[in-house]
Amino acid sequence: MTETITDDPARRGERRDFATERAWIARRAEPLVIVAASLLAGCGLFSLLLLTLDKSPAQFFELLWRGGFGSWFSVQNMLSRTAPLLLAGLCVALPARLGLLIIGGEGAIALGGVAAAATGSALSSAPAPLVIAAMALAGMAAGGAWIGAIGALRHYRAVNETISGLLMAYIAIALMNHLVEGPLRDSASLNKPSTAPLPDADRIGAIPGTDVHWGLAVGIACCFLASVLIEKTSWGFAARISGGNLRAARIQGLPVGALIVAFCALAGAAAGLCGMIEVAAVHGAANASLASGYGYTGILVAFLARQNPLAIIPVAMLLGGVGAAGGLIQRRMELPDATILVLQGMVFIVVLFAETLYGRFHIFTPERWARKG
Amino acid sequence: MSGSATGRAIEVEALGMTMRFGGFLALDDVSMRVAAGSFHALLGENGAGKSTLVKCMLGYQRPSDGQMLVDGREAQILGPRDAATLGLGMVYQHFTLAPSLTGAENLVIARADAPFVIDWRKERAALTQFMETMPFRVPLDRPVGALSAGERQKLEIAKQLYLGRRFLVLDEPTSALTPDEAEEVLGHVRALTRSGALTALMISHKFREVFAFADDVTVLRKGRRAGGGAISALDRSALAAMMIGEQKIATLDARAAVAESAEPVLEIRTLRAPDSAGLKSIEIDDLVLHAGEIVGVAGVAGNGQRELLDVLAGQRAPKSGKIRVKGSRYGATRAEMKELNVRFIPEEPLRNACAPLMSVAENLAFRTFDLDRDGRSRRWLDGRAIRRDAERLVDRFEVKTASLDAPIATLSGGNVQRSVLARELTGDVDLLIVANPCFGLDFAAVAEIRARIMQARNAGAAVLLVSEDLDELLELSDRILVMSEGAIVYETPIATADAHEIGRHMAGRC
Structure with a gap:
């Protein structure tokens, strides 16, 4: 095997030459192209399914566009659904950078929402900004403790984090139902057991000029913060080493256990914040609507974004749009409720298959250019 | 097609073997004749094409060009099954027997014509009779997992003969054996070839074995035949020159004397730690390393070396005992490693x-990114x-x-090891702990890496070198320790070190 050095030492540090530039582009293009192709393939598969149901794929995607992205109204709807997906996506992406696959975000969202609602009703006489801050902290603490515990179980007791995360999500949802239907139930909520509604002053409002609540801005800010944490701090670098090779990280003496627990707790805090925002901006109280699947869609968001916090933003918007168009599609095409979930599932399977394609294409791997030349 | 029926050694010849992978020429027109009943060695560096040649001969790969002759007749080998029918077989570097089954069970189930219902009484009688024809004895009624490495390797060879193979490729057959076991196994192979029952082709990189046992040799370099002939007509330097060609090889620096007053750098006292299964424990009562010396730790894999390394790397919590580096307690945290230059x-x-x-640049930063x-x-x-x-x-x-942006996995093994050495040997080093540093690397990389370790020693580092390669330990160490069943059972200064003596202690037979 021959390898050649294309970086001439004498010229390093000066302007990158064309070959280096091309290699840089090729490296970064790989995930973009593969993810886009798997999205298309997933939609293709779904179209086949529609054809077997005697429905028109063209109409489906046209409605998808109209309901999710085509008008100011649908864009606002899309953005409102994007907010929780950003945070739910982070809940999967942060542990994933440490090599952990945690799919229990739904539980942290539910608990974060309940904790926020309970805090809100306990402090209802305090000034509104203080109440909102306290609710956010309570939500983050609840979610952080929940997912942090999964990380601790993983590291100190070698419990598989994917399984425990999923099971803990069921426990969390049951716990939420218990609290909402029992100790925290507002006696006025008859049909749908809920906690006491928050006073209007303590709710998160809309971004001026839109119907989209501030949760979107919070979610985007969290994605940027997470990106800075991972890419720019020595903590994030240590986490990437641990995710890249746990043994190498240990041999370097890095505090692997602390990193795992901390990153899981941060991930849980993001999910808990998501629950708080759902309570304070959307439902006005904690109830069973908190467990409406954002935690699970977040898994797909993180995988499509290749666990990159910044890439989560456009991906969450895309899937937010799909969710926003769901109602329209169901009504117009007389398709069952679960149709959107089927589409998401198909895309997810294709994305998982596509993981095996990385490094296979000559055009994306500059190391192989020189060899075959 | 009845090489097996005659029960005699067969002659195998590869003609003009060529193998292209895309634009890369792994084998370039290589011809090799292995005479019936000879013990032939195939030498070459990593990546020289040894395994590719053998895989093409045995049908595991389809050569781009070339021909096989078996007993002088052209043979169509389209897959391993064809090779087996012709009596060609292979013994791998790592064992392929099922550890939970007995030797007898392993042999019988490996047969292509194993009956659906096995009459064990009959099979066992037949096997006993078959083993009578072998120059060695292997217990057939015990689970393979309970056999020693040497016995397992003998059983692998017996299995191939039992299956009717009369031409055997042995792929580094002694890499898991002690020197004595290796000599015994190779001695038996030679006896089988001399008796005309077998033709053997051994892939090896141990000159000692090649000179002691082989009749002929073929040397490959960069996919081409670089030379060969009867062993009796060649010497070490001629073989080495064929293997490495014009390459420059790093030479070891002269060994600076260990100062009488050298400070103890690493002290391990009454260390007890559990092994991975939690069944045995390693017990190291007293191990002291001084500045400027290399202490080699020999031992057959699985005798506690990994556990000792794990403890020193902070990957395994000891049950009791003291580890001190330069007089301070050492628990392998990042702060301690930095402070004490470990x-x-x-x-x-x-x-x-x-x-x-992660990229080459990122991997090179693992030790210093947070400073x-x-x-x-x-x-x-x-x-x-x-x-x-x-x-x-x-x-x-x-x-x-x-x-620098390339993922480090795209580098060759030697360059990955160079990167790790670059990262770990920069700056002041007081204690260097190294495990099998040259495993799987080519000649030039091995020489260079050993030279770097010697440089670190001469610069005053205490070096703990744990290696399964006894030649490496004999070349580099100032003192050699032997680990067996979790304890240090033997220690010798290099001046009085003897490979056979060390080997006996490795085997735990003293």
Whole structure:
């Protein structure tokens, strides 16, 4: 095997030459192209399914566009659904950078929402900004403790984090139902057991000029913060080493256990914040609507974004749009409720298959250019 | 097609074997004749094409061009099954017997014509009769897992003969054996070839074995036949020249004398730690390393070396005992490693010391990314400094990489090891712990890496070298210890070290 050095030492540090530039582009293009192709393939598969149901794929995607992205109204709807997906996506992406696959975000969202609602009703006489801050902290603490515990179980007791995360999500949802239907139930909520509604002053409002609540801005800010944490701090670098090779990280003496627990707790805090925002901006109280699947869609968001916090933003918007168009599609095409979930599932399977394609294409791997030349 | 029926050794000849992988020529018109009943050695560096040649001969790969002759007749070998029918078989470097089954069960189930219902009484009688014809004895009624490495390797060879193979490829057959076991196994192979029952082709990189046992040799270099002939007509330097060609090989620096007053750097006292299964425990009562010496630890794999390394790397909590480095308690935290200048180079660097998908530059920064120029800890990464340092290290240690952004997994094994050495041997090193540093590397890389370790020693580092390669230990160490069943059972200064004596202690037969 021959390898050649294309970086001439004498010229390093000066302007990158064309070959280096091309290699840089090729490296970064790989995930973009593969993810886009798997999205298309997933939609293709779904179209086949529609054809077997005697429905028109063209109409489906046209409605998808109209309901999710085509008008100011649908864009606002899309953005409102994007907010929780950003945070739910982070809940999967942060542990994933440490090599952990945690799919229990739904539980942290539910608990974060309940904790926020309970805090809100306990402090209802305090000034509104203080109440909102306290609710956010309570939500983050609840979610952080929940997912942090999964990380601790993983590291100190070698419990598989994917399984425990999923099971803990069921426990969390049951716990939420218990609290909402029992100790925290507002006696006025008859049909749908809920906690006491928050006073209007303590709710998160809309971004001026839109119907989209501030949760979107919070979610985007969290994605940027997470990106800075991972890419720019020595903590994030240590986490990437641990995710890249746990043994190498240990041999370097890095505090692997602390990193795992901390990153899981941060991930849980993001999910808990998501629950708080759902309570304070959307439902006005904690109830069973908190467990409406954002935690699970977040898994797909993180995988499509290749666990990159910044890439989560456009991906969450895309899937937010799909969710926003769901109602329209169901009504117009007389398709069952679960149709959107089927589409998401198909895309997810294709994305998982596509993981095996990385490094296979000559055009994306500059190391192989020189060899075959 | 009845090489097996006659029960006699067969002659095998490869003619003009060529193998192209895309634009890469792995084998270039290689011809080799292995005479019936001879013991033929196939030598070459990693990547010289030895395994490719053998795989093409045995049908595991379809050569782009070339021909096989078996007993002088052209043979169509389209897959391993064809090769087996012709009586060609292979013994791998790693064992392929099912450890939970007995030797007898392993042999019978390996047969292509094993009956659906097995009459064990009959089979056992037949096997006993078959084993009578072997020059060695292997217990057939015990689970293979309970056999020693040497017995297992003998059983592998017996299995091939039982299956009717009369031409055997042995792929580094002694790499898991002690020197005595290796000599015994190879002695039996030679006896089988001399008696005309077998033709053997051994892939090896141990000159000692080649000179002691082989009749003929073929040397490959970069996919071509670089030379060969009867062993009796060749010497070591001629063979080495054929293997490595015109390459420059690093030479070891002269060994600076260990100062009488050398400070103890690493002290291990009454250490007790559990092994991975929690069944046995390692017990090291007294191990002291001084500045400027290399202490080699020999032992058959699985005798506690890994556990000792794990404890020193902070990967395994000891039950009791004291580990001190330069007089301070040592628990392998990052702060202690930095403070006491301890460096650790684990075996299989890509698996244990690198994050394969992170870039070369990032991997080179593992030890220093959280430190600023003055050695204080830092919170924000300095991407520019990481790149600059990486450029410096790549230049100084001559790491060949397409770019600093390339994932380190795309580098060759030697270059991965160079990167790890660059990272760990820069700056002041007081204690260096190294495990099997040259496993699977080519000649030039091995020489260079050993030279770097010797340089670190001469610069005053205490080096703990744990290796399964006795030749490496004999070349580098100032003292050699032998680990067996978790304890240090033997110690000798290099001046009085004897491979056979060490081997006996490795085998635990003293």
